[in-house]
Amino acid sequence: MANIDGITTDAPKGGVRYGTININDDANYEVKLKPLYTGLCGTDRAEVSGSLSFTYNPENYNYMVLGHESVCEVIDAKENEFEIKTGDYVVPIVRRPGKCVNCRIGRQDNCSDGDHDIHEAGIRGIHGFNREYFFDYAKNLVKINDKGMILTAAMTEPTKNVMKAFEVFDTVSKRTIFENDDSTYLEKNCVIIGTGSEAFLYAFMAREYRMNVYLVNRHDINDYKKNILDKINANFYDYTKEDKIKKIDLLIDTSGDPGTIIRFIGKLNYNGVLILFGTNGKAPASALSGEDIDYIIERNITLAGSVDGAKIHYLRAVEYLEKWNYSEGSIIKNLVTGTYKPDDTSIFLKKPQEEIKSLIKWF
Ligand code: DN4
Ligand code: BGC
Ligand code: ZN
Ligand code: ZN
Numbered sequence: 001m002a003n004i005d006g007i008t009t010d011a012p013k014g015g016v017r018y019g020t021i022n023i024n025d026d027a028n029y030e031v032k033l034k035p036l037y038t039g040l041c042g043t044d045r046a047e048v049s050g051s052l053s054f055t056y057n058p059e060n061y062n063y064m065v066l067g068h069e070s071v072c073e074v075i076d077a078k079e080n081e082f083e084i085k086t087g088d089y090v091v092p093i094v095r096r097p098g099k100c101v102n103c104r105i106g107r108q109d110n111c112s113d114g115d116h117d118i119h120e121a122g123i124r125g126i127h128g129f130n131r132e133y134f135f136d137y138a139k140n141l142v143k144i145n146d147k148g149m150i151l152t153a154a155m156t157e158p159t160k161n162v163m164k165a166f167e168v169f170d171t172v173s174k175r176t177i178f179e180n181d182d183s184t185y186l187e188k189n190c191v192i193i194g195t196g197s198e199a200f201l202y203a204f205m206a207r208e209y210r211m212n213v214y215l216v217n218r219h220d221i222n223d224y225k226k227n228i229l230d231k232i233n234a235n236f237y238d239y240t241k242e243d244k245i246k247k248i249d250l251l252i253d254t255s256g257d258p259g260t261i262i263r264f265i266g267k268l269n270y271n272g273v274l275i276l277f278g279t280n281g282k283a284p285a286s287a288l289s290g291e292d293i294d295y296i297i298e299r300n301i302t303l304a305g306s307v308d309g310a311k312i313h314y315l316r317a318v319e320y321l322e323k324w325n326y327s328e329g330s331i332i333k334n335l336v337t338g339t340y341k342p343d344d345t346s347i348f349l350k351k352p353q354e355e356i357k358s359l360i361k362w363f
Contacts, residue, residue: 014050016066016348023065023127029135031084032076033092035362037154037339038130039069040348041197042254043123046279048348053281054115058126066348067130067360068094068122069157071150080138090141091156091318092129095120095308109164109308120308130342130360142314152325152332154359155201159317162201164309165275166209169250172302176271178249185209189245191264194254194278195221195236197357200335202252203234204324214245218260222354224337231331239263248272256280262288270299275306 044066046052057064074088084090097103098113111118122128144153179185190211192199199215206213213234215221220238229236237244239260247269253261256278265288268274296303309317324332337354339361340347347358 014048016048016345018343018345021063021065025135030078030080030138031074031136031141032133033072033090033136034075034133035070035072035129035131036089036150037071037359037361038067039154039158039357039359041069041158042278043068044348045351047123051282052279055123056116056125064122065127065131066122067128068120069154070129071144071153071156072129075133077138082138082141084138084141084143089144089147089150089153091144091153091314092121092136093140093142093311093314094123094157096126096140107310109310109313132362142311142318144318146322149322149325151336152321153318155335155357156314156317156321158198159201159321160309160313161198161277161306162205163313163316163320165202165252165277165306166205167313168275168304168306169273172273172304176300178271185211187212188249189214189247190250190252191216191245191248192252192254193260193264195225196254197335198277199254200228200356202254203229204232204332205320206250207232207234208320211250224354225356228331228334231329251275252277254278257283258286259284262286262292265292265301266295268299268301272299272301274301274303276303277306
């Protein structure tokens with residue numbers, strides 16, 4: 001039993017509060033972790049607003065500690081086969097393996113155990129990382145070797161989702177020759193719906209494929225965000241005012257808004273791929289017409305949902321983040337638009353207009 005200061009919520013009904021709580025700690029745990037930075041995203045705000053359909057509290061608790069994005073310092077470690085030691089910086093994995101065959105091979109991101117058997121720190125059935133310390137097993141940690149990139153490393157968790165989604169894209173692209181005749185993705189068009197942190201991370205990765213990248217939203221974005229996109233040679237447009245692109249090869253949705261998604265499906269190219277990623281259970285329904293369905297079929301368009309990521313995607317995320325961290329200008333660092341104190345719960349309630357990625361600083 002430990003007294004822990006944390007941010008608590010009465011999920012799934014929503015709400016957020018900062019305070020002192022008692023949690024039964026498992027004495028068998030191998031490492032004691034102190035968060036350095038935790039991040040928050042659309043998922044946390046959906047939990048707090050009560051709109052996330054699949055969130056549930058840990059067993060025997062009527063609240064859940066929030067937080068699934070973090071970079072932590074190991075403040076105590078028992079001997080372990082992963083050689084995680086006291087003083088190491090690590091990122092804990094959000095989703096913990098269940099019973100199905102995918103979970104048993106480390107692919108819990110593709111778990112088929114059923115909604116209430118999926119466990120995700122700070123999201124589904126287990127406490128999250130927004131607390132002064134917590135305990136874990138070494139196998140659930142991804143080591144950050146370069147302590148100089150701590151701020152960038154705080155974005156490992158959201159970046160691993162992007163790595164998984166691009167793996168899905170690579171996999172479905174194998175059904176045909178998706179590349180150009182010079183075996184590149186040059187001049188292929190990638191449109192990303194939304195301009196939040198995940199959308200920006202998707203833009204960084206789509207540029208690695210050397211695609212033409214367009215972020216879109218139903219309103220303009222500020223110059224700070226446009227400047228970041230300029231620096232990575234990506235574009236933005238307000239789709240209610242202009243239409244910069246006729247044919248889309250890869251469409252990634254981070255809005256979860258059915259009407260907007262359908263609007264863009266009609267622009268997908270032959271053999272195009274749509275990755276559905278944004279969740280928005282409260283968005284109004286919007287129906288596909290028979291014509292839309294014919295359009296999708298006749299062009300061999302693939303619609304794929306993509307959630308979470310496995311350890312391999314965390315490792316890949318660390319590699320790309322390291323590359324971007326040390327690229328000219330270190331643009332990736334500019335995605336962090338604000339750091340907040342643990343007791344400032346207002347950040348969970350309202351997204352600051354200028355936000356790309358908000359972090360909570362714990363030291
Ligand atoms: P976020 O910062 O809330 O981003 C959502 C973005 O979508 C914002 O820029 C919204 O704009 C924009 N948006 C909303 N409605 C529309 C619309 N009709 N047209 C165009 N843009 C729109 O959240 P995030 O970047 O942290 O995450 C993106 C989404 O992915 C969230 O729904 C998360 O729950 C979900 N997510 C899924 C996974 C997974 O599947 C992982 C992480 C996040 P504005 O509201 O700023 O104006 O593993
Ligand atoms: C997390 C994923 C998780 C998803 C759905 C996201 O915010 O990054 O790891 O699977 O939410 O719960
Ligand atoms: Zn997140
Ligand atoms: Zn499973």
